[in-house]
Amino acid sequence: MDVRKALKRWRTAMASLFIAAVLSVAFPRAGREALSLLGMNVGTILGILPPVFVLLGLFDAWVPRERVAPHLGETSGLKGVILAILLGASSAGPLYIAFPVAEVMIRKGTSLRNAFIFLGAWSTMRVPMILFEIQNLGAIFALSRYGASLAGVLLMGAFMERVLGPKDREDILARFAEHRAG
Incomplete structure (x- = not known):
């Protein structure tokens, strides 16, 4: 810094x-x-934070890039999108934990699109949230909100991928690589 x-x-x-x-x-x-x-x-x-950073450090050290990139990388396609949604939706903990997780995912080869989808799913589509809403607000409202959140997360991921040109993506990925090296 x-x-x-x-x-x-x-x-x-x-x-x-x-x-x-x-x-x-x-x-x-x-x-x-x-x-x-x-x-x-x-x-x-x-x-x-300390336990999360310990777990992220272990993930970063023990899981090779070659294990993550095929499932969440640029060539992962629909499988990567679904996996990013499932990882974000099944998360536990506050949103400020999602950002270091997404950083490690990107360093491991996750595409920026899937990282944005992961962050969106973490913030709006968590399973405990939908269960709470079904119980307290009704299934129609909860499922409607969940569907709208899913559409918004997918649109935002596609939008960010389109807005960030190849040069912007290279700059972002270079910062992560620079951070990793230094």
């Missing part, structure tokens, strides 16, 4: 904390509640 970018992020975080501290003095009850919520959120994230 560029040192200037890191410093800018650090300054932004410190400015945010300063503003929160000033507001906490003016509104002590809200400040205590905000601090409590911050602690809970940081605890949740720290409970989730």
Whole structure:
């Protein structure tokens, strides 16, 4: 990471904390509640991220590119799309976990189209979500929403593949390769 970018992020975080501290003095009850919520959120994230990164590291080290690329790569066709949807829909955990997973998938040879489909399916088509909706909102609504999400995920994957020309795709993949090497 560029040192200037890191410093800018650090300054932004410190400015945010300063503003929160000033507001906490003016509104002590809200400040205590905000601090409590911050602690809970940081605890949740720290409970989730380390195991995920360990598993991703093991996947990255143990699974060769030759095992992933035929199933999710540029030549995978409909099989790759279906697999990306199934992987995203059967996921567990918050969306911020999906991005490092997608990065490792791309480094292992997954096409950008299938990575976008995976991210879309993770965010909108998870199985526990549809089960909750069927139980609480009714099957017609839940299945309609799921069908609309499926159509949207497929359209977004195709749209992103079309919008990103060959040069853009090469640049993105080169960044992942550069990250892998360095």
